Amino acid sequence: MKRVxxxxxxxxTYGLEPERSLKSLFAEAASAAFADVxxxxxxxxxxxxxxxxxxxxxxxLGNFAPLMLESAGMVGVxxxxxxxxxxxxxxxxxxxxxxxxxxxxxxAVAGGIEKMSxxxxxxxxxxxxxSGDVEWERLAGTNFPGIYAMMARRHMHEFGTTKAQxxxxxxxxxxxxxxxxxxxxxxxxxxxxxxxxxxxxxxxxLADACGITDGASMVILCDxxxxxxxxxxAVEVAGSGAGSDYVAIHDxxxxxxxxxxxxxxxxxxxxxxxEPEEIDLAEVHDCFTIxxxxxxxxxxxxxxxxAGRWLEEGVTARNGRLPVNGSGGLIGxxxxxxxxxxxxxxxxxNQLRGTAEAPDRQIVDARYGLAHNVGGSGGxxxxxxxxxxx
Amino acid sequence: MKRVxxxxxxxxTYGLEPERSLKSLFAEAASAAFADVxxxxxxxxxxxxxxxxxxxxxxxLGNFAPLMLESAGMVGVxxxxxxxxxxxxxxxxxxxxxxxxxxxxxxAVAGGIEKMSxxxxxxxxxxxxxSGDVEWERLAGTNFPGIYAMMARRHMHEFGTTKAQxxxxxxxxxxxxxxxxxxxxxxxxxxxxxxxxxxxxxxxxLADACGITDGASMVILCDxxxxxxxxxxAVEVAGSGAGSDYVAIHDxxxxxxxxxxxxxxxxxxxxxxxEPEEIDLAEVHDCFTIxxxxxxxxxxxxxxxxAGRWLEEGVTARNGRLPVNGSGGLIGxxxxxxxxxxxxxxxxxNQLRGTAEAPDRQIVDARYGLAHNVGGSGGxxxxxxxxxxx
Numbered sequence: 001m002k003r004v005x006x007x008x009x010x011x012x013t014y015g016l017e018p019e020r021s022l023k024s025l026f027a028e029a030a031s032a033a034f035a036d037v038x039x040x041x042x043x044x045x046x047x048x049x050x051x052x053x054x055x056x057x058x059x060x061l062g063n064f065a066p067l068m069l070e071s072a073g074m075v076g077v078x079x080x081x082x083x084x085x086x087x088x089x090x091x092x093x094x095x096x097x098x099x100x101x102x103x104x105x106x107x108a109v110a111g112g113i114e115k116m117s118x119x120x121x122x123x124x125x126x127x128x129x130x131s132g133d134v135e136w137e138r139l140a141g142t143n144f145p146g147i148y149a150m151m152a153r154r155h156m157h158e159f160g161t162t163k164a165q166x167x168x169x170x171x172x173x174x175x176x177x178x179x180x181x182x183x184x185x186x187x188x189x190x191x192x193x194x195x196x197x198x199x200x201x202x203x204x205x206l207a208d209a210c211g212i213t214d215g216a217s218m219v220i221l222c223d224x225x226x227x228x229x230x231x232x233x234a235v236e237v238a239g240s241g242a243g244s245d246y247v248a249i250h251d252x253x254x255x256x257x258x259x260x261x262x263x264x265x266x267x268x269x270x271x272x273x274x275e276p277e278e279i280d281l282a283e284v285h286d287c288f289t290i291x292x293x294x295x296x297x298x299x300x301x302x303x304x305x306x307a308g309r310w311l312e313e314g315v316t317a318r319n320g321r322l323p324v325n326g327s328g329g330l331i332g333x334x335x336x337x338x339x340x341x342x343x344x345x346x347x348x349x350n351q352l353r354g355t356a357e358a359p360d361r362q363i364v365d366a367r368y369g370l371a372h373n374v375g376g377s378g379g380x381x382x383x384x385x386x387x388x389x390x
Numbered sequence: 391m392k393r394v395x396x397x398x399x400x401x402x403t404y405g406l407e408p409e410r411s412l413k414s415l416f417a418e419a420a421s422a423a424f425a426d427v428x429x430x431x432x433x434x435x436x437x438x439x440x441x442x443x444x445x446x447x448x449x450x451l452g453n454f455a456p457l458m459l460e461s462a463g464m465v466g467v468x469x470x471x472x473x474x475x476x477x478x479x480x481x482x483x484x485x486x487x488x489x490x491x492x493x494x495x496x497x498a499v500a501g502g503i504e505k506m507s508x509x510x511x512x513x514x515x516x517x518x519x520x521s522g523d524v525e526w527e528r529l530a531g532t533n534f535p536g537i538y539a540m541m542a543r544r545h546m547h548e549f550g551t552t553k554a555q556x557x558x559x560x561x562x563x564x565x566x567x568x569x570x571x572x573x574x575x576x577x578x579x580x581x582x583x584x585x586x587x588x589x590x591x592x593x594x595x596l597a598d599a600c601g602i603t604d605g606a607s608m609v610i611l612c613d614x615x616x617x618x619x620x621x622x623x624a625v626e627v628a629g630s631g632a633g634s635d636y637v638a639i640h641d642x643x644x645x646x647x648x649x650x651x652x653x654x655x656x657x658x659x660x661x662x663x664x665e666p667e668e669i670d671l672a673e674v675h676d677c678f679t680i681x682x683x684x685x686x687x688x689x690x691x692x693x694x695x696x697a698g699r700w701l702e703e704g705v706t707a708r709n710g711r712l713p714v715n716g717s718g719g720l721i722g723x724x725x726x727x728x729x730x731x732x733x734x735x736x737x738x739x740n741q742l743r744g745t746a747e748a749p750d751r752q753i754v755d756a757r758y759g760l761a762h763n764v765g766g767s768g769g770x771x772x773x774x775x776x777x778x779x780x
Contacts, residue, residue, distance in 0.1 A: 001493040048632075054452050062444050062475035062521030063769040066634040070641075076653060078632030079770065080481040081473040085452035091470040095485050102491035103391040104630070104661070131452030240494070242438070242468030244456040251460075263466060271494070379453040380469065 003224035004100045005234035006386065008037040009346040014184040014215040014334030018117040022057045023071035026113050029216035029339075030072035033109070037220060038231050041107070043072060046220070048105045049079035050096045052089030052112035053338035054131065056081065058119050068113065072218075077109075083338075085131035086287060088112055089217065090341030090373025090382030094240050096221050097384075106226055111218035112339035128337075131376040133248035145209060145288065147377045149201035151255045152290035156203065158256060158304070161293065163203050165308035167194050169289035170207045170331050172311065176318055177328025179361045184213055184334030208289040210329075215336030217343040233353040238274075238368070239385035241267030247379040258378035261298035265372075265383045269300070272368070272385040276300035279322065279385070280366035281351055283344035285374035286329040292316075295372055296324075299383070323363050326351065341382060344371040352388040393614035394490045395624035396776065398427040399736040404574040404605040404724030408507040412447045413461035416503050419606035419729075420462035423499070427610060428621050431497070433462060436610070438495045439469035440486045442479030442502035443728035444521065446471065448509050458503065462608075467499075473728075475521035476677060478502055479607065480731030480763030480772030484630050486611050487774075496616055501608035502729035518727075521766040523638035535599060535678065537767045539591035541645045542680035546593065548646060548694070551683065553593050555698035557584050559679035560597045560721050562701065566708055567718025569751045572736075574603055574724030598679040600719075605726030607733040623743040628664075628758070629775035631657030637769040648768035651688035655762075655773045659690070662758070662775040666690035669712065669775070670756035671741055673734035675764035676719040682706075685762055686714075689773070713753050716741065731772060734761040742778040 010032025012025050034041055049069055056064040065079035082092040089112025096110035129138040132147065155161045171191050177183035194207035227234035243263030249255055269276065276299060284299070286292040296307040301322060310316055316324035327333045327347040330340060348369035356362040371384045400422025402415050424431055439459055446454045455469035472482040479502025486500035519528040522537065545551045561581050567573035584597035617624035633653030639645055659665065666689060674689070676682040686697040691712060700706055706714035717723045717737040720730060738759035739745075746752040761774045 049634075060520060060524045062473065062518075063523075063637050063766040065474060066765075066769040067523065067637050069634055070636055075634065075636055076649070077634055078484075078654070078772075079474075079634050080478075080485070083452065083471040083473060084455060084469075088470075094468075095470070095488070098485070098492045098494055099488040101494060102488045104488055104491060128452075130450060133453075133457065134450045244439075244459055244465065244467055244469050246460055246465055247453050247457050259466065264468070375456075376453040379456040382468075 001101045002103050004097050004221055004237040005224045005227035006219055006237060006345065006349050007222055007227050007230045007234050008033045008220035009349045010036055011182055011217040011343055011346045012215045013182045014213050014336055016117050017214040022113060022115050025115065025214060025216040026068045027071040029111060029218040033218040033220050039229065041230055043074045046074055046077050046107050046109050048096065048099050048108040049074060049077050050082050050092035050110045051079060052082050052092040052341060053114055054083060054085055054088055055114060055119060057115050084380040085375035086337050087341060087373040087375030087380045087382050088338040091242065093219060093342055093345055093384060094242055094382050097237050097240050100221050100223055107222045109218055109220050110342050111216065112342045113216040114336040114338040115214045116212045116336065117214050136248040145201040145204055147249055148288035148290055149204050151294065152203050155256045155290060155293065161308035164191060165312050166289045166293060167191065167208055168311045169286055169292045170194050172317055173286060173325045173329040173332040176326050177332025179358050180328050180333060181357050183328040183332055185332050204288060210287050210331045210335040213334035213336040215334060215339045217339045217346050219342045219345045234389060235349045235352050236387040237384065238387040239268035239272030241265060241383045242381065244380045245378050247376060249377055256294065256304060258294060258298050258374065258381060260378050260381035261295065261372065264381045265299045268383040268385045274368060279368050279370045281323045281326060281363050282370040282372065283327060283347050284324055284372040286325060286331050287335060291374065292324065299370065299372060326361065326363055341373040344373060345384065348386045352386055391491045392493050394487050394627040395612055395614045395617035396609055396627060396735065396739050397612055397617050397620045397624050398423045398610035399739045400426055401572055401607040401733055401736045402605045403572050404603050404726055406507050407604040412503060412505050415505065415604060415606040416458045417461040419501060419608040423608040423610050429619065431620055433464045436464055436467050436497050436499050438486065438489050438498040439464060439467050440472050440482035440500045441469060442472050442482040442731060443504055444473060444475055444478055445504060445509060447505050474770040475765035476727050477731060477763040477765030477770045477772050478728040481632065483609060483732055483735055483774060484632055484772050487627050487630050490611050490613055497612045499608055499610050500732050501606065502732045503606040504726040504728040505604045506602045506726065507604050526638040535591040535594055537639055538678035538680055539594050541684065542593050545646045545680060545683060551698035554581060555702050556679045556683060557581065557598055558701045559676055559682045560584050562707055563676060563715045563719040563722040566716050567722025569748050570718050570723060571747050573718040573722055575722050594678060600677050600721045600725040603724035603726040605724060605729045607729045607736050609732045609735045624779060625739045625742050626777040627774065628777040629658035629662030631655060631773045632771065634770045635768050637766060639767055646684065646694060648684060648688050648764065648771060650768050650771035651685065651762065654771045655689045658773040658775050664758060669758050669760045671713045671716060671753050672760040672762065673717060673737050674714055674762040676715060676721050677725060681764065682714065689760065689762060716751065716753055731763040734763060735774065738776045742776055
C-alpha cells in the first residue's frame with residue numbers, strides 16, 4: 001500500500017448563497033485547493049476525482065461529476081459522484097485515498113458540494129428525509145430531528161446525561177465558530193439562550209440542530225513520494241475506516257450507539273497504528289448536539305456515562321485536552337451535506353500544518369487529527385486519521 | 391499494486407419488473423453472485439461495496455447503498471452509491487478494483503441497479519435527460535436520441551457510413567440476445583424490419599435505441615492471492631481506465647469521437663500491457679446503434695471509415711473475428727442504467743471462464759475481454775479489460 005499525502009485543501013465560506021450556481025461554488029473550492037499547493041499544480045494533472053453530494057442541486061442528477069469538473073478546469077479527469085447522504089464526501093475521500101494507495105493513480109481530488117438553498121424549504125425536508133429509511137421512517141412520518149431526539153432521550157435515561165450537557169455542545173461549537181472566517185454561524189450563544197430557543201423535538205430545542213447551508217470543499221491527495229515536489233507541508237492520511245448499518249434505527253440493538261462509527265473507528269485506528277488516546281483534535285458529526293456526545297464514546301474517547309461530563313468539564317473545548325469541532329462543527333461552521341466530509345479534512349489539514357486562518361484558532365502541537373462523517377442517522381460512516389509531518 | 395480477481399458474478403434477467411422492489415432485484419443479483427463462488431463466501435465477509443445507480447428508484451435518494459446492502463445480507467459492510475449516469479456501475483467496478491488493488495480491502499463487491507419502471511414514462515425521459523447537460527441541452531429541448539442522432543448523421547456525412555450499417559448493429563445485437571436467457575429482447579429482427587420501425591430522430595428509427603429496463607447485477611472482487619481459496623476459475627482484472635469530457639456535445643471538437651472513451655481505453659490497454667488487437671471479445675455501450683460504431687474506433691479496433699464495413703462484413707458478429715456485444719448489448723440484453731456496467735462484467739467473466747448460460751452462446755478460447763461503459767453521451771466513460779486464467 002502506498003503512503004498517501006494531502007497537499008492542498010480549499011473550501012468556500014459556508015452560508016446561504018441563493019444567487020450563486022453549483023458550478024461557481026465548486027470552482028471556488030477547487031481554485032482555493034490548487035492555490036493551496038505551494039509549488040503549484042495544474043488542475044489538468046489530476047488523474048481522478050471523487051465528488052460527494054446528496055441532492056446535486058436537484059436537477060443535474062446524472063453525470064454530475066464531469067459537469068463539476070468542467071467548472072474547475074478538470075475536463076477529461078476521470079470523475080464520479082459519490083453519494084452516502086451526509087457522509088458523501090467522507091466516502092469520496094476514502095475512495096480517493098484507495099485510488100492513490102493502490103498506485104494506479106498518482107494525484108486525485110476528493111470534494112463535496114451542496115446547494116440546499118436551491119431547494120424550497122419543503123423540499124429540503126424532503127431531501128433530508130430521503131437519507132433515512134424512506135419506507136420505514138420517512139413515510140411513517142419520522143424525521144431526522146425526531147430520530148436523533150430519541151437517541152438523546154435514551155442517552156439521558158440510561159446514562160444520566162443532562163439536557164444542559166447535550167445542548168452545551170451547541171454552546172461550545174458556536175463559540176468556536178466565531179473566530180472561523182469560513183463558518184456560517186459566527187455568533188456565540190449562552191447555554192441559557194440556547195435552552196430558550198423554540199422546541200424542535202423533545203429534548204431538542206432549535207439550538208440543538210444545524211441549519212440549512214450551501215458550500216463546497218476540495219482536498220488534493222497524492223502519492224507520498226510525489227508530495228515533496230508539490231509542498232513542504234504535506235499531511236499524511238494515516239488511517240481510513242468505514243462502516244454501514246441498518247438505515248432505520250428500529251433495526252438496531254441500541255439507539256445510543258452507532259455501530260458504523262465503531263467499526264469505522266476501529267479500522268482507522270488499526271491502520272494508523274494508534275489508540276484513541278493519541279488523537280489530538282477531532283472534527284465530529286454534530287448534525288444534532290447528541291451526535292457529538294455519541295461520537296465521544298463511539299470513537300473510543302470515553303464511556304457513555306462520561307460523555308456528558310466531558311462536554312461540561314471542557315475536555316473537548318478548544319483549549320481542552322481533546323479539542324472537538326474547533327471549526328465550529330456542523331452546528332457552528334455549517335453543514336452543506338455533501339461538502340461536510342472534505343470540509344472536515346480541510347480543517348484538520350490546516351490545524352495539523354499550522355495554517356489555521358486566524359491565530360487565535362490555531363491548535364498548537366497537534367500530531368493526529370480525526371474526522372468523523374455520518375450519513376443519515378448512522379447508516380454509513382467514514383472515519384479518517386490525519387498525521388502531521390514529523 | 392495488488393493483482394485483483396473476479397471470483398463471482400450475478401445478474402437478474404433484465405426486463406420490466408413493475409411488481410418487484412429495488413431490494414428484491416438487488417438481493418437476487420447478490421445472491422446469484424455469492425452462489426457463483428464455488429468454494430463459498432459469506433456476504434458478511436465482504437469488506438467494501440460500491441453500488442451504481444442513476445435514479446435510485448426515485449425515492450431513496452440518500453443512504454441508498456446501506457439500504458441495498460441490508461437486502462443482500464451485508465449489513466455493516468462499508469458501502470457507497472456511485473453515480474455516473476449510464477456508467478455508474480462501470481465506475482463502481484473501477485473503485486472496487488482500486489480498493490482491492492490498494493491492499494486495504496481484501497474482498498469487495500461492485501454492483502448496479504435501476505428500476506426504470508418505478509418512474510412514470512414522462513419521468514423516465516426526464517431522468518435520462520438529467521444525464522446530459524441540464525442547463526445547455528435538456529432545458530434547450532435536446533434529448534438523447536437527438537444527441538446520438540447528430541453523431542450518426544455526422545458519421546454518415548464524414549465517413550460514408552450508411553444507415554443500413556448503423557441499424558445493422560441492432561440486427562446483430564438482437565440476434566445475439568435470442569440465445570441469452572438473461573436478455574430482455576429475445577426476438578430477432580431483420581434489417582428490413584428494423585428500418586421499417588417508426589422514426590425516432592433522423593437517421594434513427596425505433597430499432598436503433600435500447601428500451602426501458604429494470605435489473606441488477608453484482609460482481610465479487612478479491613485480492614488475487616485469496617482467489618484460490620474461493621474458486622478455481624478466477625478471472626483477472628488486467629486493466630482499468632476511465633475518463634470524462636464536457637457533458638454537452640457542443641463543447642467537443644468532434645461529434646464522431648468520444649475522447650473519454652479514447653482516454654479510458656489507452657489507460658486500460660497500458661495497464662493490461664496489451665494492444666487493441668489482442669482483445670478477443672467486447673461488450674460496448676450501444677445505447678443507440680451509432681454508439682457501437684463509434685466504439686469500434688474509439689477503442690482502437692479500426693478507423694472511422696472502416697467501422698460501418700466492420701459491422702456489415704460480420705467482423706463483430708458472434709462468430710466473427712472480434713465478437714462485440716455477444717450478450718445482446720444494451721439494445722438486445724437491455725439497459726437498466728446503473729446495472730449495465732457490472733452487467734457487462736458478468737457477461738465477460740462467464741465467457742472468459744467458459745460458463746456462458748447456453749452452449750451456443752459460448753465464445754471459445756477467449757483470453758482478453760473488454761467492457762466499455764458510457765455515461766450520458768460520453769461525459770464519463772469506464773473501460774475494463776479482463777483476462778482469462780492461463
